[in-house]
């Protein structure tokens with residue numbers, strides 16, 4: 270059985286101005302995939318059934334590129350990889366990083382505020398969606414770190430820290446392939462009211478499972494997986 274922990278991480282030389290650099294939250298996702306994807310199963314889902322994966326808020330493109338690396342090495346993983354971001358700088362940066370990693374037009378990039386600019390043919394199509402969203406609440410992000418002020422789409426999740434994510438959840442059902450089991454992987458922060466977030470997710474028909482967490486400075490960053498209730 271091929272062990273994907275031995276696959277090389279994407280090279281990310283272009284950390285472009287204003288684009289979120291790969292960080293602990295990014296690697297919480299990548300490291301989970303390293304441990305839970307093999308040549309037959311993507312975290313328990315049959316790997317040959319996964320037709321489309323979305324990396325929402327791709328930033329430097331690192332997660333999409335890591336998925337592309339898995340695709341290159343596992344013959345049954347023939348999925349189409351789509352990466353999107355609200356930021357022009359992020360899309361340009363991710364495209365540069367795609368070329369540096371010797372992929373050319375393998376990933377489809379879409380500049381869009383959540384799903385607003387997605388073409389209709391992507392509706393009801395995604396089997397897996399990954400979103401490392403901005404997850405700090407606006408007040409924290411203003412008070413804490415001057416570097417964070419200029420990059421608000423990277424950090425500022427809204428007044429309670431999860432307004433951007435809940436807006437994503439409001440739109441996502443139209444883009445999930447509900448004909449088979451799907452997963453949404455996302456990051457949240459213990460600095461926000463997680464019981465409130467979980468209640469909102471349940472109301473919208475999702476079951477949340479915590480997969481991993483890491484303590485950093487003032488918060489735990491948490492990797493979660495959503496599936497249908």
Ligand SMILES: C[S@@+](CC[C@H](N)C(=O)[O-])C[C@H]1O[C@@H](n2cnc3c(N)ncnc32)[C@H](O)[C@@H]1O
Nearest residue numbers: 289295326327328354355356382383401403422
């Ligand atoms: C925390 S960064 C994660 C970047 C990258 N995925 C990673 O893990 O390193 C959040 C990303 O979400 C993007 N983003 C924020 N709001 C968005 C929105 N409404 N629609 C699409 N992308 C958004 C930001 O521009 C940023 O690139």
